[in-house]
Amino acid sequence: PQTPVKVTVTGAAGQIGYALLFRIASGQLLGQGVPVRLSLLEIPQAVKAAEGTAMELDDCAFPLLAGIDISDDPNVAFEGANVGLLVGARPRTKGMERGDLLEANGGIFGPQGKAINDHAADDVRVLVVGNPANTNALIAQAHAPDVPAARFTAMTRLDHNRALSQLAGKLQVPVADIKKMTIWGNHSATQYPDLYHAEVGGKVAAEQVDDAWLRDTFIPTVAKRGAAIIEARGASSAASAANAAIDHVHDWINGTPQGDWTSAAVPSDGSYGVPEGLISSFPVVSKGGAWEIVQGLDIDPFSRERIDASVAELADEREAVSRLGLL
């Protein structure tokens, strides 16, 4: 029988964890037929809740679920991990400055990066979901010098999926008719969802909508969708975030479909003027289990300005965590 793939999920007792674990255990992360061993990392106060979730996972009797481990020690939880889903993070609380937020998260993602470096499997792939995701990924990566830098990524797939859904609704087409959507930059309100390269029925999406809708409705709706969900639901996106995490890792391992691409925040190689090393969202394809940034796209002046603004924010965040000694 096949050796199970070990998937470590941090923040396992949180809302996203609850929406994510059952889908992983059912086989949706890795592809059907691949057995999985789950490792749940939580803070001590939440270990009991994680145990409750593990009881429910048992009660699903998933044929592909080979076992569940629970720990409050990253060194234990990442032992032999093939996939790390870094979901648990310190949320911004009232009165917290940006520097405090970055520092609190540095205290989480630094040690987790080191634990991955020291204990994970050689093929480990890491997706950071916990915010500020791009910069948390940078911190984890900086603490894992023995792991190839490209194995550290951050999630913009939820933004990508939101953009697909908004455009499909506007044009009254199925989401499957839309190809080559791109989210550029930071997973934050400055992100740039790009319709100048997206295609609907083989034609450029931006030419099928009016400029006012693109600029004043589409971009802000996608960028502020997280806040709209909080307003409506009284809690932040959870099932859709978990779904996006599944999409990201599934495509990373199994490849993106021919003739299409997706969005992921990956370490920049300097493409499109994004400073090298920043973990920024790009149009990407996955081949042979590795992300590649789609090359050669023409960037119009409007897009250039938007991309530069979001990338400048990422550079600022890198500067701030560097000054705090977190890299």
Ligand code: NAI
């Ligand atoms: P939540 O508050 O329900 O759960 C977070 C869990 O992480 C808690 O159970 C907490 O105990 C745990 N945790 C905290 N510190 C930890 C540590 N050091 N090690 C292990 N576990 C730890 O939050 P929720 O809704 O599940 O969201 C998680 C994160 O995902 C948040 O940072 C949120 O902002 C982010 N997010 C990112 C999205 C994206 O598109 N990139 C979309 C939606 C949420």
